[in-house]
Amino acid sequence: MRERTADRGGAAIETSGLVKVFGEQRAVDGVDLTVPAGTVYGVLGPNGAGKTTVVRMLATLLRPDGGEARVFGHDVAREPDRVRARVSLTGQYASVDEDLTGTENLVLLARLLGHRKPAARERAARLLDAFGLAEAADRQAKNYSGGMRRRLDIAASILNTPDLLFLDEPTTGLDPRSRNQVWDIVRVVVAQGTTVLLTTQYLEEADQLAGRIAVIDRGRVIAEGTPGELKSSVGAGAVHVRLRDPGQRAEARRVLAMVLKAPVQLAADPVALTARVMPEGAGATEPAVLAARALAELAGQGITVDDFSLGQPSLDEVFLALTGKSAGESTERHDEKREAAA
Ligand SMILES: Nc1ncnc2c1ncn2[C@@H]1O[C@H](COP(=O)(O)OP(=O)(O)OP(=O)(O)O)[C@@H](O)[C@H]1O
Numbered sequence: 552m553r554e555r556t557a558d559r560g561g562a563a564i565e566t567s568g569l570v571k572v573f574g575e576q577r578a579v580d581g582v583d584l585t586v587p588a589g590t591v592y593g594v595l596g597p598n599g600a601g602k603t604t605v606v607r608m609l610a611t612l613l614r615p616d617g618g619e620a621r622v623f624g625h626d627v628a629r630e631p632d633r634v635r636a637r638v639s640l641t642g643q644y645a646s647v648d649e650d651l652t653g654t655e656n657l658v659l660l661a662r663l664l665g666h667r668k669p670a671a672r673e674r675a676a677r678l679l680d681a682f683g684l685a686e687a688a689d690r691q692a693k694n695y696s697g698g699m700r701r702r703l704d705i706a707a708s709i710l711n712t713p714d715l716l717f718l719d720e721p722t723t724g725l726d727p728r729s730r731n732q733v734w735d736i737v738r739v740v741v742a743q744g745t746t747v748l749l750t751t752q753y754l755e756e757a758d759q760l761a762g763r764i765a766v767i768d769r770g771r772v773i774a775e776g777t778p779g780e781l782k783s784s785v786g787a788g789a790v791h792v793r794l795r796d797p798g799q800r801a802e803a804r805r806v807l808a809m810v811l812k813a814p815v816q817l818a819a820d821p822v823a824l825t826a827r828v829m830p831e832g833a834g835a836t837e838p839a840v841l842a843a844r845a846l847a848e849l850a851g852q853g854i855t856v857d858d859f860s861l862g863q864p865s866l867d868e869v870f871l872a873l874t875g876k877s878a879g880e881s882t883e884r885h886d887e888k889r890e891a892a893a
């Protein structure tokens with residue numbers, strides 16, 4: 552807390568050439584990151600990319616095998632205590648006690664952090680209220696929904712306002728409403744001055760919350776920038792089309808490629824196509840205008856469309872654009888390696 556003001560404008564995290572090896576596998580393979588203090592930084596990557604391993608090294612739970620990492624200027628390997636004093640981690644796998652109630656969980660953790668009983672109770676009540684869990688405060692955590700559990704877990708990690716909070720896939724598996732609630736919590740935490748390192752598999756989540764994003768694949772950073780920069784390299788959006796008749800797919804592909812002036816991907820599903828909408832590729836026409844034109848042209852060519860949508864590119868589409876292969880393929884390669892190592 553004391554150093555906080557001085558940190559403003561500085562880096563909360565700086566890594567260079569960070570490496571972690573498990574057996575034969577370089578789970579983290581030379582990662583350079585700079586996370587400005589007071590911001591949300593997104594680490595986006597598919598299963599097995601190395602996100603949790605990076606977080607665990609930064610949180611001093613795992614020793615790096617190479618390179619360096621500093622948290623508020625303190626080396627994670629040489630000054631782990633200094634780092635630990637300033638960070639808090641909400642794991643991908645929640646750490647609350649199933650048999651305790653929401654209140655009991657938070658009071659217990661607050662007591663472990665050194666708060667006296669009345670202060671612990673007061674803080675627990677305030678957090679439960681802020682996270683929309685007041686009504687569930689006296690229910691055992693095992694009876695909470697997934698979204699409530701995740702919120703309780705984040706509440707537990709900010710009992711002491713940390714300077715740096717690691718959120719490892721805080722919304723994976725949550726429904727859209729719970730996801731929005733978690734996003735609101737993250738915004739509140741950051742507004743209070745905490746730096747957040749957020750890992751996610753959703754481009755939309757990183758886009759909603761993060762000032763900058765690093766995309767990681769197989770232990771390496773393959774792209775870094777603001778969400779806007781990332782999206783402009785990938786396309787502003789993606790048009791998803793489902794046809795009535797798989798026999799019309801080749802023709803639909805030709806029409807989409809012509810109107811959108813972008814590559815069209817054929818999904819495994821024989822009636823589905825996806826095309827990126829590239830604003831610069833078409834003289835900066837609005838994505839929605841381009842999409843409408845594409846739909847009209849498909850109809851004009853007698854192609855029956857059952858489903859048509861314009862959305863943000865998915866992580867898979869980001870990967871396709873950046874690496875030429877899907878996120879799934881990338882993970883499979885990991886599995887092959889793991890099998891070979893076994
Ligand atoms: N303790 C470990 N021992 C051996 N291999 C590990 C260990 N922890 C992680 N790995 C391997 O390192 C790679 C990166 O794992 P990591 O958990 O960091 O990925 P992730 O990006 O967090 O994935 P997910 O999105 O599935 O959580 C994976 O191939 C994983 O199997």
Ligand SMILES: [Mg+2]
Pocket residue numbers: 602603604643719720
């Ligand atoms: Mg993980």
